[in-house]
Ligand SMILES: NC(=O)C1=CN([C@@H]2O[C@H](COP(=O)(O)OP(=O)(O)OC[C@H]3O[C@@H](n4cnc5c(N)ncnc54)[C@H](O)[C@@H]3O)[C@@H](O)[C@H]2O)C=CC1
């Protein structure tokens with residue numbers, strides 16, 4: 001039977017948006033460039049462990065709803081796996097697997113003693129009460145408790161999860177373990193052993209990457225025009241940091257749309273009005289679409305929301321000189337090539353968003369030693385780690401004549417490949 005041309009095109013399009021397939025492609029390229037044999041790719045192309053769980057929760061109307069959750073542990077040769085938990089209606093097994101591989105790469109780039117893990121629950125927290133969210137959070141921990149723990153796999157926040165959810169999860173794990181165990185999870189409230197600086201760490205890391213990229217491009221942050229897609233944990237703190245450094249934040253957005261003002265938006269006002277899910281544009285009339293936002297005239301563009309936002313359809317229309325990926329997976333491989341060929345400096349997700357896991361690591365270290373650092377100490381350590389990661393990736397891109405994403409994968413994959421080899425796995 002001959003496949004219909006329309007079907008072939010649709011499959012081709014689906015493949016391009018398949019974050020797991022795209023990630024595997026670049027992991028393979030990176031390993032080939034580094035001269036590793038195929039067995040290494042065979043090990044690293046999928047998580048070593050993937051758990052699917054069903055979580056029954058009694059809802060406020062007294063019905064029982066069964067939620068589906070996942071936890072992927074990509075590679076634990078270097079150390080315990082680590083990575084956030086996402087609550088979102090579009091969570092899928094493939095997405096969680098890809099996210100766990102990205103976590104391994106982040107840990108490699110910023111040289112943390114971890115492999116990558118990631119979790120997700122298919123749900124929409126925007127439509128759930130506090131009590132229902134607590135039920136899902138505690139149920140998830142009970143369901144995955146056998147494979148997680150402070151020396152096995154350490155969860156953290158991600159899209160639509162926050163320090164309150166981390167607190168419930170930590171409490172549930174501590175009950176199962178029968179002792180207070182703050183090192184089970186990071187991103188906790190300060191009073192439960194959280195670290196100073198974790199809440200804003202992802203945006204701090206992105207800010208440091210923007211500063212380093214701007215130096216390479218000869219752009220002054222003061223007066224630079226910045227556009228940020230997403231106004232949640234990563235995007236809103238970033239907009240604030242850029243605004244405080246004298247940049248002109250000319251566009252921001254959330255899931256409902258975007259706001260644009262060529263003279264600069266009032267970021268403090270928007271921060272004050274946004275809700276806990278990073279929504280603010282619903283309060284305004286003259287909004288633009290997220291696609292229009294990405295194509296705005298600006299110097300620095302920061303996708304800080306979801307995957308597959310910059311594709312081959314719009315990459316040619318991006319006007320920024322620098323694109324820094326605060327979100328995981330916002331740019332497809334085809335778009336990466338278009339941006340790189342156009343001379344746009346792309347700082348890839350696995351480097352740009354590594355500030356969050358870095359401060360999560362600091363939180364875990366502080367929990368393990370029972371001695372807590374000041375905000376200044378955290379910031380200073382984070383700055384050193386991210387600058388070093390940026391330099392390594394930038395130098396690799398230049399020396400090996402590859403784009404920044406491939407360079408980041410080459411830097412990120414090496415440690416887990418070596419650790420897996422020393423352990424005699426491959
Ligand atoms: N929170 C963290 O520590 C880290 C987050 N990231 C990544 O940063 C990105 C954002 O995460 P957070 O800020 O934590 O999430 P969040 O839940 O705090 O905020 C998400 C933001 O994205 C917006 N959004 C959701 N769907 C959208 C859509 N279809 N179009 C446009 N905007 C949409 C929401 O309205 C909200 O403003 C994600 O890709 C996440 O994986 C990466 C590293 C660490």
Ligand SMILES: O=C(O)CCC(=O)C(=O)O
Pocket residue numbers: 082083084085106154155156157158186187328353354356357358360361
């Ligand atoms: O803080 C962490 O451990 C993980 C953060 C995370 O999920 C991410 O970087 O995507």
